[in-house]
Amino acid sequence: MPRVERRMRTGVRLLLGAVWLAVALFALRALVL
Amino acid sequence: MTRGLPPPLLAALFVLAACAPLLLAVASGEPPEALQAEAGIGLGLAALALMLLQFAHSGRLETIAGRIGIDRTMRVHRSAGIALAAMALLHPLAFVAPPLFTNPELALRGLAGMLRAERMQSGVIALALLLVVVAASLARGRIGLAYQRWRALHAALGLAAAAFAVDHALRVGLYSGSAPLRAFWLGGLALAGSALLWTWAIKPIRDARAGWRVASVAPLGPDYWEVTLHRPSGAPLSFAAGQFAWLAFGRRAPWDDNPFSIASAPGDPRLAFVIREAGDLTRRIGALPLGSPVRVDAPHGAFVLDPSDRRAVLLIAGGAGIAPILSIWRDLAARPDAGAVRLVYGAWTAERLLYRDELARTAAERGFGLFLRVDEGPLCAGATRGILDASILREALTGLDPNATVAMVCGPTPMMLAVAATLERLGLPPEAIRYERFDYD
Numbered sequence: 001m002p003r004v005e006r007r008m009r010t011g012v013r014l015l016l017g018a019v020w021l022a023v024a025l026f027a028l029r030a031l032v033l
Numbered sequence: 034m035t036r037g038l039p040p041p042l043l044a045a046l047f048v049l050a051a052c053a054p055l056l057l058a059v060a061s062g063e064p065p066e067a068l069q070a071e072a073g074i075g076l077g078l079a080a081l082a083l084m085l086l087q088f089a090h091s092g093r094l095e096t097i098a099g100r101i102g103i104d105r106t107m108r109v110h111r112s113a114g115i116a117l118a119a120m121a122l123l124h125p126l127a128f129v130a131p132p133l134f135t136n137p138e139l140a141l142r143g144l145a146g147m148l149r150a151e152r153m154q155s156g157v158i159a160l161a162l163l164l165v166v167v168a169a170s171l172a173r174g175r176i177g178l179a180y181q182r183w184r185a186l187h188a189a190l191g192l193a194a195a196a197f198a199v200d201h202a203l204r205v206g207l208y209s210g211s212a213p214l215r216a217f218w219l220g221g222l223a224l225a226g227s228a229l230l231w232t233w234a235i236k237p238i239r240d241a242r243a244g245w246r247v248a249s250v251a252p253l254g255p256d257y258w259e260v261t262l263h264r265p266s267g268a269p270l271s272f273a274a275g276q277f278a279w280l281a282f283g284r285r286a287p288w289d290d291n292p293f294s295i296a297s298a299p300g301d302p303r304l305a306f307v308i309r310e311a312g313d314l315t316r317r318i319g320a321l322p323l324g325s326p327v328r329v330d331a332p333h334g335a336f337v338l339d340p341s342d343r344r345a346v347l348l349i350a351g352g353a354g355i356a357p358i359l360s361i362w363r364d365l366a367a368r369p370d371a372g373a374v375r376l377v378y379g380a381w382t383a384e385r386l387l388y389r390d391e392l393a394r395t396a397a398e399r400g401f402g403l404f405l406r407v408d409e410g411p412l413c414a415g416a417t418r419g420i421l422d423a424s425i426l427r428e429a430l431t432g433l434d435p436n437a438t439v440a441m442v443c444g445p446t447p448m449m450l451a452v453a454a455t456l457e458r459l460g461l462p463p464e465a466i467r468y469e470r471f472d473y474d
Binding site for chain 2: 001002003004005007008009011012013015016018019020022023024026027028029030031033
């Protein structure tokens with residue numbers, strides 16, 4: 001697979017990874033607060 | 034012609050909008066529940082935000098897709114659809130998470146009781162609809178669902194799922210009772226509905242009234258037709274070479290149109306398209322009556338050259354992929370200041386190499402490089418045998434600096450991916466290799 005295609009897929013994974021991370025941080029509030 | 038928002042801004046807006054309900058929930062000041070409940074709530078909030086964002090990714094809104102292109106837009110749409118379905122599935126499970134591992138029977142009984150409760154009905158319907166939408170999208174090819182029928186179903190069921198999910202959030206959501214989050218859900222749902230209304234009702238009516246008619250239909254070669262459109266007002270469409278149009282021949286439902294690359298150059302009062310006989314619609318192309326109405330939704334796509342880009346241009350076309358490449362070639366031929374231009378064009382047989390005379394004439398007049406490839410059958414003048422492999426691409430790049438060359442590739446997806454990989458090996462930077470796939474599986 002060309003790098004140009006891999007870059008696009010990585011970019012999309014990063015976007016959605018940021019949302020999953022935000023969900024995890026939101027849940028972890030329960031342990032801190 | 035809209036050029037769309039820049040990619041970094043779009044990415045930031047996407048993450049911000051997807052995480053906004055989580056931030057609003059935190060800002061509501063409610064003390065958090067237990068870890069598993071907060072995980073369940075967080076998954077639900079993010080899933081619903083992503084679901085509402087999906088309506089901006091239809092590929093028809095140029096503010097979104099104009100700069101990043103249809104490939105990235107649909108890739109985000111597809112991946113976000115899978116991610117939000119996973120979040121929505123985990124959302125109810127998280128509430129029964131602790132006994133799920135120690136006493137699964139108790140957990141499942143608790144889950145069943147929860148899902149049977151009357152106030153949970155809209156949530157259960159939303160989840161069921163969502164799973165149908167995602168499963169039908171992933172299996173569309175295998176279950177033989179026609180593209181146009183699937184598209185109408187996808188939009189209708191998607192909006193219904195979003196509406197039931199918003200109802201669910203407002204009915205049982207712990208944080209969604211707060212005014213800002215309530216406004217976010219209702220505003221998001223209204224925007225999602227508006228996006229669909231614009232795409233499937235207002236825009237098609239406007240596009241149909243633009244007055245485009247079939248001006249000519251001519252065979253180009255085996256299986257290939259050239260269709261040109263004109264409108265009596267004579268005003269040319271404002272587009273950039275390489276862009277495409279959604280066309281609906283005759284009077285058709287709003288979702289019953291197909292994408293075709295524009296083959297004519299910008300400024301030409303007639304819009305030209307190269308159409309290959311393949312599906313149901315394209316098999317009837319030869320019988321299109323002259324003067325019949327055509328709904329044109331255009332321009333779309335980011336497969337364009339930046340006019341300020343001074344790099345050499347390497348155009349690569351395979352089969353029907355010649356259409357947008359021809360538009361770019363014609364546009365460059367009309368520019369007195371065009372730099373080095375090379376075209377590598379391959380087809381299955383020599384008679385499927387379209388516009389050969391025009392290409393050869395322009396190449397001679399403007400000093401553009403022309404490299405023709407034929408896979409099978411007799412060769413024609415100027416063509417060599419083979420596919421679009423490293424040898425022909427290396428030959429076409431002779432004398433050019435790969436670091437100062439931009440490549441525009443159009444053809445079947447496996448060909449574009451193979452050509453892109455070869456061009457990278459030949460020294461072109463990945464960002465200098467452009468293509469649009471139009472398939473997202």
